[in-house]
Amino acid sequence: MHKPIPKFLGAFRRLTYLNLSGAGFMGRVPDQLGNLSTLQHLDLSYNCHWDDEANWFQDLNALPHIQEIELSSCDLGTFPRSLSHVNFTSLTTLDLGYNDINSTIPDWLGNIKNLKSLDLSSNSLCGSVPASIGNLSLLQHLVLYSNDLNGTISKGIGQLKSLAYLDLSSYSLSLSEDDLANLSSLKYLDISYNFIELNKSGNLSPRITNTMPSLQWFDLSMNNMSGEIPFSYCQLRYLEGLQLYENNLSGVVPNCWKDSSNLLLLDLSSNKLVGGVPDSLCNLQTLESLHLSHNNLSGPIPLCLKSCTELATLDLGHNNFIGNIPTALKSAPTYQCCYFNNNSLYVEDMWLFIKGSEIKYTTIRQLSMDTLIDLSNNYLSGNIPEELGNLHGLRSLNLSKNYLIGQIPWSIGGMKQLEVLDLSRNNLSGAIPSDLAALNFLDHLNLSYNNLSGRIPNGNQLQTFIDPSIYAGNPNLCGPPLIKNCTVNIAKANKEEQSEDSSKSRMETLWLYTSITLGFIIGFWATCGSLLLQQTWRTSYFRAIDNMFDKLYVMMVVTVAKYKRKL
Numbered sequence: 216m217h218k219p220i221p222k223f224l225g226a227f228r229r230l231t232y233l234n235l236s237g238a239g240f241m242g243r244v245p246d247q248l249g250n251l252s253t254l255q256h257l258d259l260s261y262n263c264h265w266d267d268e269a270n271w272f273q274d275l276n277a278l279p280h281i282q283e284i285e286l287s288s289c290d291l292g293t294f295p296r297s298l299s300h301v302n303f304t305s306l307t308t309l310d311l312g313y314n315d316i317n318s319t320i321p322d323w324l325g326n327i328k329n330l331k332s333l334d335l336s337s338n339s340l341c342g343s344v345p346a347s348i349g350n351l352s353l354l355q356h357l358v359l360y361s362n363d364l365n366g367t368i369s370k371g372i373g374q375l376k377s378l379a380y381l382d383l384s385s386y387s388l389s390l391s392e393d394d395l396a397n398l399s400s401l402k403y404l405d406i407s408y409n410f411i412e413l414n415k416s417g418n419l420s421p422r423i424t425n426t427m428p429s430l431q432w433f434d435l436s437m438n439n440m441s442g443e444i445p446f447s448y449c450q451l452r453y454l455e456g457l458q459l460y461e462n463n464l465s466g467v468v469p470n471c472w473k474d475s476s477n478l479l480l481l482d483l484s485s486n487k488l489v490g491g492v493p494d495s496l497c498n499l500q501t502l503e504s505l506h507l508s509h510n511n512l513s514g515p516i517p518l519c520l521k522s523c524t525e526l527a528t529l530d531l532g533h534n535n536f537i538g539n540i541p542t543a544l545k546s547a548p549t550y551q552c553c554y555f556n557n558n559s560l561y562v563e564d565m566w567l568f569i570k571g572s573e574i575k576y577t578t579i580r581q582l583s584m585d586t587l588i589d590l591s592n593n594y595l596s597g598n599i600p601e602e603l604g605n606l607h608g609l610r611s612l613n614l615s616k617n618y619l620i621g622q623i624p625w626s627i628g629g630m631k632q633l634e635v636l637d638l639s640r641n642n643l644s645g646a647i648p649s650d651l652a653a654l655n656f657l658d659h660l661n662l663s664y665n666n667l668s669g670r671i672p673n674g675n676q677l678q679t680f681i682d683p684s685i686y687a688g689n690p691n692l693c694g695p696p697l698i699k700n701c702t703v704n705i706a707k708a709n710k711e712e713q714s715e716d717s718s719k720s721r722m723e724t725l726w727l728y729t730s731i732t733l734g735f736i737i738g739f740w741a742t743c744g745s746l747l748l749q750q751t752w753r754t755s756y757f758r759a760i761d762n763m764f765d766k767l768y769v770m771m772v773v774t775v776a777k778y779k780r781k782l
Contacts, residue, residue: 220259225250236285237261249277258285260310275301283308287334291316299323303330312336312358320364325350325371332356336382340364349374360384360405368394376400384408384434392422401427405434407458418442419464424451434458436482444483446471449495456480460506464488468507473498482506484530489513492531497522504528508589516541516590532591532613539597540590540614587611591637594618599638604629611635615661623648623667630654637661644668647692652677664688670701 220240224233225247231254241263248254257278275281275297282305286295291314298309299321306327316338324333325347331354340362348354349371357375360382368383373394381401383390385408395404404427419440424430424447433451436458443466448457454475460482467490468483478499488510496502497519505523508530515538516531586608595617603612604626610633619641627636628650636651639661646669647662657676663684668691671677683696693701 220245220248222247224248227251229253232256234258235262239263251278253280254278255280255305256283257281258283259289260285260287262289275303280305282306285310286314287311288313290314293318294321303327306330307353308332310334312338314338316340320345320348322347324348327351328353330354334358335362337361344368344372346371348372351375353377356380358382370394373397379403381405392420392426395423396426399426400429402429402453403432404430405432407434407436407438409438419445419448419459421445421447424448427451429453431477432456436460436462438462440464442466444469449475451475452477454478458482459486461485466490468493468496468512470495472496475499476501478502480504480506483510485509487511491515492517492520494519496520499523500525502526506530508532508534510534512536515539516595528587530587530589532589532593534593536590536593536595538595540595540600540603540619542600542602586632587613587635589613590617592616596620598622599624599627599643601626603627606630608632610656613637614641615639617641619643622646623662625650627651628653631656633657635659638665639663641665646670647672660685662686662689667692670694671697 218240219242220235222245224230225245228250230251233248233251233254233256236258237260239262240259244259281303284306285308287310291311293316294311303326307329309324309327309330309332312334313336316335318340319342320335320340322345324330325345328350330351333351333354333356336358337360340359341364343364344359348357352375354375355377357372357378357380361384368390372378372381374397376397377400378398379400380403381398382403382405384405390406390409395401398404419435419442424433424445428451430451431453432455433448434456437460439462440459441463444459444464446469448454449469449471452474455477456479458480461484464483464486466488468488470493472478472481472493472495476499479501480503481496482504484506485508488507489512491512491514492507494517496505497517500523502523503525504527506528509532511534512531513535516536518541520526520529520541587610588603588606589611591613592615595614596619598621599614599619601624603609604624607630609630612627612630612633612635615637616639619638621643622645623638623643625648627633628648631654633654634656636654636657636659640663643662643665644667647667649672651657651660652672652674653676655676658679660677660680663686665688667686667689671686671692671694673695681696683698686692686697693699
C-alpha cells in the first residue's frame, strides 16, 4: 500500500543523510523536509510517481548543503522544475535515470557548476546533447545510455577534460574520433549499440586509444566497425575490459597481449576473425573471461590456457576448432564467471549461449551466478576428459555439436552445482551415468543425437525431465520419458545373454573333450609308436616290465612267509 512521506522527518534538523529508496512512498515531498538545512544526501529512488512531477519539492533552496540527489525510477516523466531555479553550490551528484522523461536535455543542467556525476540513463530523451554540458568542468561521471538522442555529439562533451566515465550506448549517435580527442582522463568508455563510424574508413583506428592512455574499460560492441584489431589496443597498460563483439572485424586475433597485465575480460565474439588463439593470451594471469565465439577461428584449443589460472569463463563455441578437449582445463579451479576487483566500477553486457538460447547479461551480479564452459559447434574429437569432473563449481557445460566419442564420464556426477548440461549431437556411446540423478540443480539437459544405450536413469532431479526430445536420436535408450519399454528390452537382452552363455558352455565342453581326445591320442602314439618302431626300446621296455613283476612277486612271497611265522 502506497503512503505519503512522513512529515515528522522534518523534525530531525541535524540530519545529513536520508535514504527512503524503495519504501513505496508516493506524493510530493512534504514542506517539512525543507527544515533539514544540514541535509547532504537525499535518496528517494524506486518510489511511486509524485502528484506533481514537475514540482515535487517546493523549495530546494532550503537545502543549501545538499550534495547528492537520487531520484531514479520514480516515473517523473519530466525534469522537475524545482531543480531549474536553484543555485546549487554544493550539489555533486544528480541521478534522474529510469524516469521515462520525454523531453530534450535542458540547458540549465550546465549551471550546476560543481556537478561531478550526472545520470540521465534509460529515459526517452530526444534531440542532441546541449553544448552547455561543457560548462561542467568538474564532471567525472556522465551516463546517457538508452535514450532517443541522435545527431552529432556536442562539442561540450569534448571539453570535459575531467571526465573519467562516459556511457553513450544504445542510441543513434554520430560520433567521430575528433569528438573524443580531448578526453584524456577517460577510464571507462562505452559507445556500444550505436552503429557508429569513428572515421570515414569505418575501420578500427589506433587514434582513439592513443589519446586515452588511462583507459580501463572500452566497449565498442554492436557497431559497424571493420578491419583488423590494432596492436595499440593491447598496449593500454591499465586496460581491464575490452569488448568488440558483433562488429565486422577481420584478420587474426593479434598476438600482442603479453603486456596487458590487468586485463580481466576480452570479448571479440561474433566477428569474422580467423586463425588460432594467440599464445600471448596465455600469459594473462589476471584474465577471468575470454569470449571468442561465433568467429572462424581454427586449430586446436591451446594447452597453454592452463596458465590462465584466474580464467572463469571460457566461450569458444561456434568456431572451427579441432582436436581433443584439453585436460589442462582442470587447472582453472573455479570457472566462476566474471568476478572483478572490489574497486571496479564497471558493468559489462555479454551474450552467452545457455539453455539452448542466447542470454544477455548486463550486471556483475547476474554474471557471478553463472559459471560455464562453452565449446559447442566446433570440430572437437576424442573423449570427454574425466578431469572436467574436478570443476565442482561449474554450472553450465556445453559441448554440443562436435565429434566427441566414448562414454559420458561418471565424474560429471560430481559437478554438484551443474544447472546446464548439453552434450547433444556427438558420437557418445554407452550408458547414461546414474550419478546424473544426484545433480539437484540440473534444470536443462540435452543428450540427443548420440549413440547412448540402456535404461535412462531415474530418481531425484532426472524425474523432472519429461520431454522425450532430450534423449531423441538414441535408438538404444529405453525407459521414461521414451515410449520404448525397458522390460521387453531387458527380457530380450537376458534371453540373448542366456543363449550366449549356453553357447559358450557348449563350446567349453567341446573344447574339454577335444583336448582329452587329443591328449590320449598323442600320449598313446608317443608311447606305443616308439615301441613299435624301435626294437631296442621295445626289448628294454618289456625287460623292465618283467623285472618289475619279479620284484613284486618276491616281495609278496617274503611278506606271506613273515606273516605265517608270526602265526
